[in-house]
Amino acid sequence: MSTESPGVPFTALGGAFEQDDIDAALAIMRAAADPGGDFFPLPEEPQFQKAFAEHEGAGHAVAVNSCGTALDACMMVLGIKPGDEVITTPLTFVCTATCAAALGAKIVFADVDPVTLCLDPARVREKITARTRAIIPVHFAGFAADIDGFAEITRESGIPVVYDAAHAVGTKYKGRPIGGAGHASCYSFQSNKNITTLGEGGAVTTDDAEFAESVRQKKTFGYVYGGSLRVASIGFNYRLTKPQLAVGLTQIAKAGRLISAKLAAMRKMQALLDGAEDVILPGGIEDGHGAHLYVIRTPNLERGAVAAHLKEQYGVGTAYHYPIVWTWEAFDSLEYDSSDCTHAVAASEHALSLPVFAHSTDDDLRHLADAVRGTVRELS
Ligand SMILES: Cc1ncc(COP(=O)(O)O)c(C=O)c1O
Structure with missing residues (x-):
């Protein structure tokens, strides 16, 4: 993409797949196209789980079909119920x-750290009651949440922590991968994430073998295989398909390269936008940042106007991470107090994610930086 053709969509799924991914998926389909072929067995599943667990520094990984179902499974395994x-x-x-919420729990919101936009353990402490049964921090945009701070809470109170690591394939905390933190971490391989298993996918990682086995049962109808098949618990079908697992293997093998390239592009954006007036840049895009999203904030301008101007005048697509959860109508019946979460609300009002990708060229990045500076100038 160049400055002469300034169409920069936010999602660039094009570029997610390379020849090795295509070959891996096609090899499975070709084998299954043979009348004697089959989509089973799935040796790719344990292979991918092993590779992913190693990549994320965890004892175990269980592949599932999304981060959403990974989180659902973890909440069920923790036994979350009404009143919690x-x-x-x-x-x-x-x-x-x-x-x-789907299991009847009351969702309690706590504020985020103003720089990383990850849940702040100090603010979580203020919200703990005798009924608190779990804490779910998000490694926002690729920043690691304060894992030591949450580990301290678990040590003191026994409350389990399950990380939403949808943005965090490759994220490191104090130089180490984050997959073994807390009780479990839930990853996403949906189309715009750091790796993708053909558009949808996810995994739970944990150091706890028993927890991993319980998640594995949840993802496969509660089955326990052995001499004779048993249904040992209530479970569902959260499985990935064989071509997805095969592509997971090719994607994880090159995740380091893809994430480094994206991190390098983000650092270039930091340099190009350095000193831009009225723009808050993401703080601390250091080694170990997962490089999922590049989120700027324009605190003196209305976000919708900035997004529209970027699109109309410069052809730059943006995304919005995120509307505050309690503003979705599904949460209308509950009353939440925004004064409790001022950093999160301020970030939500002014944050825009820019299209910075592993394959962004220097021209793309210069165009983006010019577009941001121009938009702020023209709207101020
Ligand atoms: C923070 C966060 N959690 C969870 C999810 C859900 O992931 P999936 O689409 O794999 O269910 C997303 C998806 O974008 C996300 O951004």
Whole structure:
């Protein structure tokens, strides 16, 4: 993409797949096209789970069909039920909250850190009651949440922490991958994430073998395989298909390269936007940042106007991460107090995610930076 053709869509699914991914998916389909072929068995499943667990520094990984179902499974395994309270951030995708709400829990929102926009353990502490049964921080945009801070809460109170790691394939905390943190971490391989298993997919990672086995049962009808098949618990079907798992293997093998390229592009954006007036840049795009989203804030302008101007005048698509969860109509019957979560609300009002990708060229990035500076100037 160049400055002469300034169409920069926000989602660039084009570019997600390379020849090795295509070959992997086609090889499975070709084999199954043979009249004697089949989509089963799935040796790719344990292979992918092993590779993913290793990549994320966890003892175990269970592949599922989305981060949403990963979170659902974890909440069920924790036994979340009506009357329980689950604390999370309001600045997230809706399923971080609905996974517990669906089981009858009351969702309690706590504020985020103003720089990383991840749930702040100090603010979570203020919300803990005798009914708190789980905490769900999000590693927002690729920033690691304060894992030590949450581990301290679990040590003191026993409250389990399940991380929403949808943005965090490749994220590191203090130099180490984050997949073994807390009770579990839930990843997404949906189309615009750092790796994708043909558009949808996810995984739960954990260091706890028993927890991993319970999630595995939830994802496969409660089955326990052995001499004779048993249905040991109530479960569902959250499985990935064989071509998805095969592509997961090719994607995870090159995740390091893809994430480094995206991180490099984000750093270039930081340099290009350095000193831009009335723009808050994401703080701390350091080594270990998962490089999922590049989120700027324009605190003195209305976000919708900025997004529209970027699109109409410069052909730049943006995305909005996120509307505050309690503003969705599904939460209308509950009353939430926005004065409790001022950083999250302020970020939600002014945040815009820019189209920065692993394959962005220097011209793309210069065009984006010019578009942001121009938009702020023209709207101020
Ligand atoms: C923070 C967060 N959590 C969960 C999800 C859901 O992921 P999936 O689409 O894999 O269910 C998303 C999706 O974008 C997300 O951004």
